[in-house]
Amino acid sequence: MKTASQRLAAAGQRTRACVFACVLLAYGAQANAAGTAVGTVIENTASVSFDLGGTRTTIVTNTTTLTVAERVDVVVTLASPQLLVAAGDANRALLFTVTNTGNGSETFSLGSDNAIGGDDFDPIAAVPAIYFDSDASGDLTAADVAYTPGVNDPVLAADESVDVFLVNDIPAAVANGDIGRSRLTASSLTGTGTPGTVVVGAGDAGTDAVIGTTGGEASAEGEYVVSDIAVNVVKTQLVQDPFGGSEPVPGATITYTVTLEVVGSGTATASVFRDPIPTYTTFLPGSITLNGASLTDAADADAGELDTATAATIVVRLGDLTLADGTQTVEFQATID
Amino acid sequence: MSVQKFVLAMIGVLLAGGALAQDSVELTSSVYKQVLVEKDDGSTETQLVAADNVLPGDRLVFRNTIRNISAEPAESIVITNPIEEELVYVAGSAEGEGMAIEFSVDGGQSFAAANALRVVDNGIERPATTKDYTHVRWVMQTELAAGAEGTTSFAADVE
Structure with missing residues (x-):
């Protein structure tokens, strides 16, 4: 989707x-107001006043009419x-x-x-x-x-x-x-x-x-x-409490599973997955995996790390992805504080 | 003014350019459309043509010709031309040789030079724009000799 x-x-x-x-x-269209409506009659009648032989007289002209x-x-x-x-x-x-x-x-x-x-x-x-x-x-x-x-x-x-x-x-x-x-x-x-x-x-x-x-x-x-290319991302979580149940209590472990899938034609170049560790939880060191293989927390040769530069964020570099690459699965764990 | 003169003056007004004009002063009006014509060398010039098929945005030129057909000089000549609601006076277009040109923004009740006109808009006074003009008038500074002729003109755009 x-x-x-x-x-x-x-x-x-x-x-x-x-x-x-x-x-x-x-804006250009707005400036083109229609103007005076068709059929409008514009009549013009001028007048002149003058003194002639001591008498003040006013006369009007012929009326010009335009439609x-x-x-x-x-x-x-x-x-x-x-x-x-x-x-x-x-x-x-x-x-x-x-x-x-x-x-x-x-x-x-x-x-x-x-x-x-x-x-x-x-x-x-x-x-x-x-x-x-x-x-x-x-x-x-x-x-x-x-x-x-x-x-x-x-x-x-x-x-x-x-x-x-x-x-x-x-x-x-x-x-x-x-x-x-x-x-x-x-x-x-x-x-x-x-x-x-x-x-x-x-x-x-x-x-x-x-x-x-x-x-x-x-x-x-x-x-x-x-624009056929799109990356579908689905994230699920699984809670395991210290008592063998699934209550989100302090000390419980949350396993986050994120699946990423390219749909349509084209290539999603240099795809990078980034996900901040949620507030009130602490990243469980060494818990990042990509398609089941472990990734170290350090920024090194492998595809993933925990970026602590600002807020703790999971980073996994997926590279160029196409439909043929199929579903990519990233997993990591955090504990509730 | 004597009663006799007053009656004569009233007859002058009522006859309005009719019979009485024959032995006094004549005023004729004409209107043209001003168009831009391209010449052979590519330059353009404005021409006045018959005002057929006037459209919004067209520029019109109104011309009044006054002629003293009496045997005596006519004095204190004032020619007044309304500017219809659908028209907007073109700034600086009024012409009339030997005439002072004034405008009205109150339906012709008072007149003043263009830069002295002010209007009240929503309770705030501001300088008038050409859109506010309701009338233009020409006040002849000299007398018009017997048999002499004068011309006034102004341009206005159809809204």
């Missing part, structure tokens, strides 16, 4: 870099961190946010693309591949509604956004560390193309629609990284 923290440790550097990038993207047209713009941002996956994983969901940064209501079609250059593998689109985060949980759940093009294309008001999952399977033939990317694209149904293109009469409130700086289409890519 791989725990989240173990997986994160395997690719922590990449994850941090992605989180930083995502924050920047989100704000619709600007078609959309932004897609990735909301997921880089996803750590295993070969053959099914239904791994990347979360994206699609935001209408135009100034009118707009309908968008959504699409996905996994054939992206520069990565190591192409994720396999699930069927269906796109879901709405209908329950706003941030995770793909049974309550989330699948997207069907032309049937439930998202309609977003100005500044409104919708969270969308891109769901992929991971191919079986991938290696540890491989990266696969998946792209979500949102396209305005009013039109896409060169910024400034006018779509006559296609705007809200009878205005013309004008393709904005985003071209009416936007996309973002999410990333999967294969």
Whole structure:
């Protein structure tokens, strides 16, 4: 069983870099406020006052009238961190946010693309591949509604956004560390193309629609990284009291048995097991074993020792571990003070 | 002011640029969109084009032309232009030859030079920003001779 923290440790550097990038993207999207709503009428009437022949007079000008047209713009941002996956994983969901940064209501079609250059593998689109985060949980759940093009294309008001999952399977033939990317694209149904293109009469409130700086289409890519390697650690304890029983009383001996096992593909290089001796117990000298063989307490040529530099800690150097190495068993004993 | 003059003045106000303007002063307004155009040599210049399909973020230029069509000089000319709620005045954009330029932040009740304007925001007084401007006005420093013409302009961005 791989725990989240173990997986994160395997690719922590990449994850941090992605989180930083995502924050920047989100900030960029925030700056794109939709602005004055489509259909807003801006009227301007100036006036002039003057003295003529001793009479003060004020007149107003003709009124100039402008109706704000619709600007078609959309932004897609990735909301997921880089996803750590295993070969053959099914239904791994990347979360994206699609935001209408135009100034009118707009309908968008959504699409996905996994054939992206520069990565190591192409994720396999699930069927269906796109879901709405209908329950706003941030995770793909049974309550989330699948997207069907032309049937439930998202309609977003100005500044409104919708969270969308891109769901992929991971191919079986991938290696540890491989990266696969998946792209979500949102396209305005009013039109896409060169910024400034006018779509006559296609705007809200009878205005013309004008393709904005985003071209009416936007996309973002999410990333999967294969991180098959994980080390499973299980620790058990056995108490033997001085009276032949198993009560944890002063003077009782505790035998700790720790099993370590690599699962998945790859190599856990230079693995080191460290375990502090618990408070209120004292290490029993000469009690460390690795796979049944005794290790001395001193820091010497063998794989283990008792490190007393700060707190008393068992240290066993396991070296490079793979699945083929099987279960490693470390045992040591302590007495209750 | 005599009753007769007052009535005349009121008629002037009521007719507002209509019949009475024919024999006094004319003011016409126009609005343009200011766009950045790339020239053949790669440099860019701003141009004024028709204000079609105005979008949020567009810069508009409002121009008023005043003409004295009477046979006498017009004096104490003050041209006032509101800045609509959806517009933000572009700092330093107001122009008018021989005119003092002032702004209002209280809906046109009082006017002052840009650097003298202050507003009260949540009980705290602060210098006004261009977003606070509700009106701009031009106070002509000289008289406008019979048949003469003057122009004022300012730019504002659509929010």
